[in-house]
Amino acid sequence: MRTREIVLARRPEGLARPSDFGLETRVLPPLPPGSVRVRALYWAADPGMRARLGGVRSYVEPVAIGGVVGGAAIAEVLESCSDSFAAGDLVTGLLGWREAGDFPEAALKKAPERGGMPIGALLGLLGTPGITAYFGIGEVGRVKAGDTVLVTSAAGAVGAAAGQIARLRGAHVVGLAGSDAKAEWLTTAAGFAQAVNYRKLDDLSTALGRLFPDGIDVLFDNVGNRMVDVVLPHMKLRGRIVVCGQTEDYSLAPERRHGIRNTSHVISQRLRIEGLLAYDHAPRYGEAIAHIRDWWQAGQLVAHEDIVEGFEQLPGAFCDLFAGQSFGRKLVAASPQGGPAQ
Amino acid sequence: MRTREIVLARRPEGLARPSDFGLETRVLPPLPPGSVRVRALYWAADPGMRARLGGVRSYVEPVAIGGVVGGAAIAEVLESCSDSFAAGDLVTGLLGWREAGDFPEAALKKAPERGGMPIGALLGLLGTPGITAYFGIGEVGRVKAGDTVLVTSAAGAVGAAAGQIARLRGAHVVGLAGSDAKAEWLTTAAGFAQAVNYRKLDDLSTALGRLFPDGIDVLFDNVGNRMVDVVLPHMKLRGRIVVCGQTEDYSLAPERRHGIRNTSHVISQRLRIEGLLAYDHAPRYGEAIAHIRDWWQAGQLVAHEDIVEGFEQLPGAFCDLFAGQSFGRKLVAASPQGGPAQ
Numbered sequence: 001m002r003t004r005e006i007v008l009a010r011r012p013e014g015l016a017r018p019s020d021f022g023l024e025t026r027v028l029p030p031l032p033p034g035s036v037r038v039r040a041l042y043w044a045a046d047p048g049m050r051a052r053l054g055g056v057r058s059y060v061e062p063v064a065i066g067g068v069v070g071g072a073a074i075a076e077v078l079e080s081c082s083d084s085f086a087a088g089d090l091v092t093g094l095l096g097w098r099e100a101g102d103f104p105e106a107a108l109k110k111a112p113e114r115g116g117m118p119i120g121a122l123l124g125l126l127g128t129p130g131i132t133a134y135f136g137i138g139e140v141g142r143v144k145a146g147d148t149v150l151v152t153s154a155a156g157a158v159g160a161a162a163g164q165i166a167r168l169r170g171a172h173v174v175g176l177a178g179s180d181a182k183a184e185w186l187t188t189a190a191g192f193a194q195a196v197n198y199r200k201l202d203d204l205s206t207a208l209g210r211l212f213p214d215g216i217d218v219l220f221d222n223v224g225n226r227m228v229d230v231v232l233p234h235m236k237l238r239g240r241i242v243v244c245g246q247t248e249d250y251s252l253a254p255e256r257r258h259g260i261r262n263t264s265h266v267i268s269q270r271l272r273i274e275g276l277l278a279y280d281h282a283p284r285y286g287e288a289i290a291h292i293r294d295w296w297q298a299g300q301l302v303a304h305e306d307i308v309e310g311f312e313q314l315p316g317a318f319c320d321l322f323a324g325q326s327f328g329r330k331l332v333a334a335s336p337q338g339g340p341a342q
Numbered sequence: 343m344r345t346r347e348i349v350l351a352r353r354p355e356g357l358a359r360p361s362d363f364g365l366e367t368r369v370l371p372p373l374p375p376g377s378v379r380v381r382a383l384y385w386a387a388d389p390g391m392r393a394r395l396g397g398v399r400s401y402v403e404p405v406a407i408g409g410v411v412g413g414a415a416i417a418e419v420l421e422s423c424s425d426s427f428a429a430g431d432l433v434t435g436l437l438g439w440r441e442a443g444d445f446p447e448a449a450l451k452k453a454p455e456r457g458g459m460p461i462g463a464l465l466g467l468l469g470t471p472g473i474t475a476y477f478g479i480g481e482v483g484r485v486k487a488g489d490t491v492l493v494t495s496a497a498g499a500v501g502a503a504a505g506q507i508a509r510l511r512g513a514h515v516v517g518l519a520g521s522d523a524k525a526e527w528l529t530t531a532a533g534f535a536q537a538v539n540y541r542k543l544d545d546l547s548t549a550l551g552r553l554f555p556d557g558i559d560v561l562f563d564n565v566g567n568r569m570v571d572v573v574l575p576h577m578k579l580r581g582r583i584v585v586c587g588q589t590e591d592y593s594l595a596p597e598r599r600h601g602i603r604n605t606s607h608v609i610s611q612r613l614r615i616e617g618l619l620a621y622d623h624a625p626r627y628g629e630a631i632a633h634i635r636d637w638w639q640a641g642q643l644v645a646h647e648d649i650v651e652g653f654e655q656l657p658g659a660f661c662d663l664f665a666g667q668s669f670g671r672k673l674v675a676a677s678p679q680g681g682p683a684q
Contacts, residue, residue, distance in 0.1 A: 051606060051610075224605065225601075225602075225603065225605050228605075229601075243605070243608045243609055244609075245609075246605060246606060246609065249605065249606065250606075254603040254604050254606075255603065257601070257603040257605075258601065258603075259567075259571075259599075259600065259601015259602055259603045260567075260601055260602040260603075260605065261567065261596040261597065261599040261600075261601045261602075262596050263566065263567050263570075263585070263588060263591065263599075263602065264393060264588060264591065264592075264596075265617075266585045266615065266616075266617040267585055267586075267587075267588065267617040267618065267619065268393075268617070269617065270616070270617040270618070270619055270622060271616070271617050272614060272615070272616045272617075273608065273614070273615040273616070274608075274612070274613070274614045274615070275607075275608040275609040275610070275611065275612040275613050275614075276609065276612070277609065277612055280612060
């Protein structure tokens with residue numbers, strides 16, 4: 001069986017470009033015992049991947065030059081030499097940017113009951129973005145009723161879920177987004193109290209003073225360094241900064257980053273700045289998924305999907321993330337015909 | 343009764359200089375009802391005061407131009423119109439840089455039992471520095487046996503206490519200090535596992551890699567921004583950064599600070615960066631003082647005092663702090679004759 005894979009051709013400098021990637025065709029050998037052959041249906045274009053393309057050891061190993069780019073996908077099982085999976089099963093996992101592949105059973109997870117949610121939700125509200133938002137707001141941010149919460153990249157998959165979950169906990173939630181359309185979606189569909197297109201602001205700090213006259217209890221940040229620095233003087237006593245993503249910093253070498261300088265507020269307000277990864281909470285994924293599904297079914301939690309079709313669109317879809325070109329969860333769907341993998 | 347006061351003559355630019363302060367003489371009016379007249383015996387030269395001289399609102403109000411400079415002192419009660427204090431009582435409080443003054447009783451605290459500790463300990467191990475170290479290590483840093491701990495400004499009053507308390511909790515403690523003499527004192531008298539004169543290092547990050555081959559669990563920082571940035575890549579999974587002091591940053595406007603840029607490690611290692619102020623733990627001061635006194639009596643906790651004599655030395659003693667000229671707790675003692683206040 002033939003499959004196509006997207007490999008890292010060179011380490012991107014600054015913003016990633018489609019030409020940093022290459023497309024290769026490979027023939028899968030016969031399926032080894034204990035393994036499972038899957039065909040991907042959807043891939044996530046995930047900003048967090050950018051850090052892995054730079055060659056720096058992070059919480060996961062960097063992608064090697066010539067190696068298949070990593071990333072989460074939804075797939076169906078084509079053939080199984082494992083007792084845990086059968087042909088036709090829907091699975092998720094870090095399957096990488098490949099149309100089909102063979103995996104040890106431990107690398108795959110059976111998709112949870114969706115309860116009517118669209119299949120893409122397996123990479124969105126029911127996947128890492130939704131679960132990250134759930135634990136980021138509940139455990140790291142400890143958002144409670146009456147808190148004031150600022151979410152950056154608020155129309156992104158994680159930000160939109162985080163803001164809504166904060167609202168469901170009784171917080172007053174404001175989102176920053178990169179277009180009027182996104183800001184409008186946040187206040188109408190997603191129920192944010194306010195949302196602002198930050199590109200239209202003369203001065204973000206002035207706007208934050210107006211949006212939060214009494215200060216901010218929780219910053220849920222997906223942008224990085226520069227954003228944390230601007231927000232710090234607006235934080236309230238014992239405020240929490242949930243460091244969820246650093247989309248802007250991923251493409252910048254540390255010495256080119258703005259740097260967090262307003263650190264006196266960390267002492268004067270006794271702030272807590274804490275990093276978040278969903279998989280620290282893996283034993284409680286079931287709880288998160290059940291809540292998220294219930295909220296969705298009750299119409300209290302929505303998601304915006306941005307779906308592009310065709311495996312070969314993956315590099316372009318990924319690069320668009322950093323130009324503010326995506327809205328909600330960016331997914332790439334396999335062609336309906338299934339392409340060469342069938 | 344006449345008294346002398348040190349006032350802020352102008353806001354310092356960069357490092358504070360003695361010429362930023364002025365000396366004034368004042369006559370105290372008759373003692374109002376409910377008030378207590380005290381005569382200071384020792385004043386603390388405290389780096390944290392620098393932030394208040396810059397005119398920026400911090401956790402306490404900035405000192406006004408022409409106003410008496412704030413700061414902790416040990417004093418004896420001369421005359422009391424309060425039932426809570428009697429002439430001869432030893433008290434502490436934020437009495438400011440004045441030889442004598444009248445205070446409402448709520449501004450004064452009776453000195454705790456010293457159990458043989460020197461009187462200066464009331465501004466050191468038994469005062470804010472010791473208590474800050476106690477809660478910084480125990481509550482914010484949550485240092486436990488086997489942890490690796492780095493303390494900056496380790497020969498300062500708070501740093502030395504913090505490192506020793508971490509050692510008493512079973513941690514492996516390394517200190518950074520600004521002279522060979524301080525480093526030697528840390529490893530001999532104070533029982534640090536290692537101490538380094540950072541002024542002799544070519545590259546701090548390389549040295550940290552050598553000192554902590556398996557990484558750092560807790561950074562107890564008294565320096566600020568630049569130090570946190572260098573240490574971040576050396577932090578272990580779920581490491582804690584206790585933001586206790588920012589001696590270097592106090593004299594720099596935010597835009598001139600180095601800035602924390604290595605923030606990717608906050609996510610990849612799920613670090614927690616948290617600000618510390620002792621007085622958040624006021625209900626538990628008694629517990630801290632009892633432990634500190636016991637450790638001192640058992641010879642397990644020591645302090646280095648750097649005592650200068652003469653009220654008029656206060657501005658100079660304070661300015662010396664920022665040139666790395668102090669070693670341990672810097673105190674200014676009233677002249678034995680008591681000067682004009684008597």
